[in-house]
Amino acid sequence: MTIPATHPTRGPVVTRKDVARYAGVSTAVVSYVVNGGPKRVAPATEAKVQDAIRVLGYRPNAAARALKLGSSETIGLIIPDNSNPFFSLLAHAVEDAAGELGYALFLTNSDGDLAKERRHIRNLAARQVDGVVLASVLSEPDLADLEAAEISSVLLSHSERPAGVTSVGVDLAAGARTAVEHLIGHGHTNIGLAMGTTTANEADDREQGWLQALKAAGLPEGPIARSAFTRDGGYAAGKRLLASGHRPTAVFASSDMQAVGILRALHEAGLTVPGDIALAAFDGSVEAEYSWPPLTTVEQPVRAMADAAVRALVGAGRGEPPRHHVFPTKLLVRQSCGCP
Incomplete structure (x- = not known):
């Protein structure tokens, strides 16, 4: 068997021809096995080719394959x-x-x-x-x-x-509206909003959903704290909401990460959730299920x-x-x- 050429830094360079010689097949058959077609290969022959690939450590040239297929x-x-x-x-x-x-x-x-x-x-x-x-x-x-x-x-x-x-x-607005309506169903009439901000500071439909739910129930707007969609952002928003002159009895957070930060702020203030302040969030991440207490949240599919x-x-x-x-x-x- 011919010894594969050697690369100066990576060692022997195994080619398709080397695999074909080792397996006793043509290079076309090796290509069919590696590429999954276009022609079918008998199971016994494919097994021989796969064994040669494993023994020799053959790695197909991705760049060449992409050029041939017209796809990376x-x-x-x-x-x-x-x-x-x-x-x-x-x-x-x-x-x-x-x-x-x-x-x-x-x-x-x-x-x-x-x-x-x-x-x-x-x-x-x-x-x-x-x-x-x-x-x-x-x-x-x-x-x-x-x-x-x-x-x-x-x-x-x-x-x-x-x-x-x-x-x-x-539908961000519909999801947020559902969460806020659920809080209203618990009897809350002063529901705050922890609203995430982005680089572009564009309007977010979760805020619209919060407003729609309050308006439909004939309730006034609660306090709003704007911050990043992060744990740190939620922590800062939670402290600002607690310092509000009209402290809310419930809060809707526009992301689970914000809600986790709010939980810390509430716990540090000696408040209980949901006893003193109820909380609902948005996203449906795994972390929401394992916070304490577990978060009621709007899940995205x-x-x-x-x-x-x-x-x-x-x-x-x-x-x-x-x-x-x-x-x-x-x-x-x-x-x-x-x-x-």
């Missing part, structure tokens, strides 16, 4: 913060959905910063990924670099209906949203006209609102 078989994903359990769950769901279709995932974080988001868009465009899923800090992000590279994109966790691009999200985004890029929905996919939310009732 990769998807880019840009999220604000993968340390946030909600976006971590969302990223995992996108990776699973992409993997089921044979695509790998490039994951990047914008840290909620517009300049970083734009830099990641440029980098993914330069890598010629097959599509980009973007959880943007803007309602109408600049996608010119992707359009110039003829790379499709989908806006994920997006409540707007932007022109010319497919988007996937939930992460798996369904991720599947829809990936299908629109590289699945059954590829090439269809842009549309806005809106998924329903679900109120997960736990103890923080006052339910047993």
